[in-house]
Amino acid sequence: MFQNMQVLDASIALAKNAGRRQAASAQNLANADTPGYKALRVSTFQASFDSASGQQIKTTRSQHTGRAAPFAFQDQIVNRTSADPNGNAVNLEEEMMEAAQAKSDHTKALSIIQSSLKILRLSLGKS
Amino acid sequence: MNDFSNAIKVTASGLHAQATRLRHLSENIANADTPGYQRKTVAFEAVRAGTGEPTTVSTGPVLLDPTDGERIFEPGHPLADESGFYEGSNVNLLIEMADSREAQRTYEANLKMFEQTKEMSRGLYDLLRR
Numbered sequence: 340m341f342q343n344m345q346v347l348d349a350s351i352a353l354a355k356n357a358g359r360r361q362a363a364s365a366q367n368l369a370n371a372d373t374p375g376y377k378a379l380r381v382s383t384f385q386a387s388f389d390s391a392s393g394q395q396i397k398t399t400r401s402q403h404t405g406r407a408a409p410f411a412f413q414d415q416i417v418n419r420t421s422a423d424p425n426g427n428a429v430n431l432e433e434e435m436m437e438a439a440q441a442k443s444d445h446t447k448a449l450s451i452i453q454s455s456l457k458i459l460r461l462s463l464g465k466s
Numbered sequence: 467m468n469d470f471s472n473a474i475k476v477t478a479s480g481l482h483a484q485a486t487r488l489r490h491l492s493e494n495i496a497n498a499d500t501p502g503y504q505r506k507t508v509a510f511e512a513v514r515a516g517t518g519e520p521t522t523v524s525t526g527p528v529l530l531d532p533t534d535g536e537r538i539f540e541p542g543h544p545l546a547d548e549s550g551f552y553e554g555s556n557v558n559l560l561i562e563m564a565d566s567r568e569a570q571r572t573y574e575a576n577l578k579m580f581e582q583t584k585e586m587s588r589g590l591y592d593l594l595r596r
Contacts, residue, residue: 354590355469358469358470359469361469361470361473361579361583361586362520364579365480365520368477368480369477369480369576370480370510370521371480371575372483372484372510372572373510373523374509431572434575435578438579438582442585445586449590449592456593
């Protein structure tokens with residue numbers, strides 16, 4: 340059962356990543372008309388998951404639970420060449436798309452957490 | 467959770483900046499026929515509060531457009547000089563309309579972001595409910 344906690348770990352990390360991406364898009368959108376502003380990007384959950392899953396602690400017995408390395412996210416400043424004449428590099432449509440993706444990822448993560456909690460609660464004998 | 471409050475703060479600053487810009491634009495449009503009126507422009511500035519803080523946006527100082535106004539021929543006008551011309555405003559309605567369209571578009575995008583962030587944090591709180 341406790342191996343299952345990794346599900347919670349991963350989904351919490353996904354929810355966090357979605358939150359960060361949402362905040363980054365909000366910042367980009369607010370600065371959509373600021374001269375010289377460079378768009379901010381947060382690396383996707385997929386990228387950080389791929390880099391974290393390689394660093395998992397090895398276990399010698401199947402009963403031991405290996406803790407996955409914490410998922411790390413970095414902000415990246417996007418340097419786009421096709422900037423506006425005022426040096427702004429925000430693309431409104433791209434940001435809306437990014438925000439929609441963050442929202443769907445967040446909903447996904449919250450659903451996983453909710454159903455995991457339900458299973459845990461059920462296994463504790465509560466309905 | 468901190469990300470959501472940051473996002474809401476940043477979005478609110480964006481909404482405020484666009485609203486200020488829209489106010490100056492409507493001032494310009496209202497004074498399009500005022501003789502000698504110079505159109506007002508505001509520039510946006512990114513405000514970096516420090517590491518870990520979001521980059522909010524605010525409007526810079528109000529600047530006056532220094533270009534000359536349109537010369538209008540009307541000898542009977544009280545402001546007309548000896549050649550019969552007087553200087554109108556330097557407002558170009560087309561520019562103002564295009565600008566206000568852009569402001570509206572960004573305002574709506576910010577508003578949508580605000581609602582979406584609110585929805586996401588509500589979903590988080592719903593986890594606490596059984």
